[in-house]
Amino acid sequence: MEIRHLRYFITVVEQETYTNAASMLHISQPSLSTTIKKLEIELGLTLMDRSTRESSLTKEGKILYQEAKKLINHFDHVSEEMTRLKQQGPLELSFGLIESSKSWVPKIIKEFKKEYNDVHIKIFDILSLDEVVKSLSNFDVHLAITNQYINNEEIETIPIYEENLVAILPPSHPLVAKNYIKISDLENEEFIVCKEGFQTREDILNAFRKSGVKPNIQFEIERFETACSMVEEGLGITVVPENYVKYSKKFPFHVKKIQDSNISRTVYLAIDKNRYLPPLVNRFIRLIRNFFDGDDT
Incomplete structure (x- = not known):
């Protein structure tokens, strides 16, 4: 599968018709239809139900759409991250937290800034379980500090205290x-x-x-x-x-x-298992774990 073909497939699904999708992708409708058909042949699966005027998904198509969205999101994020690292270096850290962690998080940031003084830090209030999962899945934050264990195979939940x-x-x-x-x-x-x-x-x-x-x-x-x-x-x-x-x-x-x-x-650190985390983010995570383990390294 090519990334481009998956982008085409996602666009057809979200635009609901080949005409609208082709217009958004700036390609001809026959070319788009041929690409989707080739994707189906490659996978050996029927992805689109063509019995109606509007394009609707088969059961297999729904699964591919959900997974392709995650893949494209991750691919775009890694590409942007690599470009930014090449041009500017690792200059940003974003994380979500629960209200009670605000009492100790500034201590971690103070230590972190000694090593990464130029890093721009974004902090978000993320309170409910849905907010945590959504923020991690959408790559809005690198990590989250939460008091909820997340039963999700794509999210790692690490107890800290x-x-x-x-x-x-x-x-x-x-x-x-x-x-x-x-x-x-x-x-x-x-x-x-x-x-x-x-x-x-x-x-x-x-x-x-x-x-x-x-x-x-x-x-x-x-x-x-x-x-x-x-x-x-x-x-x-x-x-x-x-x-x-x-x-x-x-x-x-x-x-x-x-x-x-x-x-x-129990309070946890939550991260997306499939996301690339720059060295500075891994260092921030280690500082948090060391803070509660009593380890200064």
């Missing part, structure tokens, strides 16, 4: 007087939790279920910052990753460990 989740209480809350709290202490409290689709929500609600407690959910949010601000105003309580408050500035709320339940989560 585990952290406890802790309760955040308003300043004048009665539970502040306790040395520690239990899940049962939170049963009737107005609760602030992440919206559906976030792994932290699942971790918290699972802990409640295991304790036989039904949380009184009053607010659903996307960011821990919002939840903590609401706690400060006495609107309820919430549960957040320990690192989020450990490295944050001092806030007028109280942090309490939850003693009778192992509420914790």
Whole structure:
């Protein structure tokens, strides 16, 4: 298979007719039809259903389209990367992260900049599982820091650390007087939790279920910052990753460990297995892993 033939095939699929596709590709319609037919002969498969006026895909054609899109995307990215490396050198790093990692990521960047001072860094907030997978698959980011294990054969998920989740209480809350709290202490409290689709929500609600407690959910949010601000105003309580408050500035709320339940989560590095990663990206990954392994090399 030639890359050019796959591009032609993808264009026919996305433009829905040979006429539109030929116009976009600046070739004649007969030439385009011949190319697609040759591709089918080469593969020994029927890719296009020609029984209708509009071009529709066979089952085999759908599979080829999906895989060809990935291949072309990867090919174009590698070609662009090689051209840029030749002209400018490795000058860009882009990655996505979850909110709680913002407490330690600047420390990694500081070390990274000592070696790659001229690198332009792009940082994206990537919170949900769908956002992580989409950003990696589309090559929007080189890597992602996430608290969700990704069950995808094209994405490698590397555990880097585990952290406890802790309760955040308003300043004048009665539970502040306790040395520690239990899940049962939170049963009737107005609760602030992440919206559906976030792994932290699942971790918290699972802990409640295991304790036989039904949380009184009053607010659903996307960011821990919002939840903590609401706690400060006495609107309820919430549960957040320990690192989020450990490295944050001092806030007028109280942090309490939850003693009778192992509420914790794992934070991962996620990368696309099929993507070429420049040396500077691999170095950034090593710095992250070394930071939590206690290794300075």
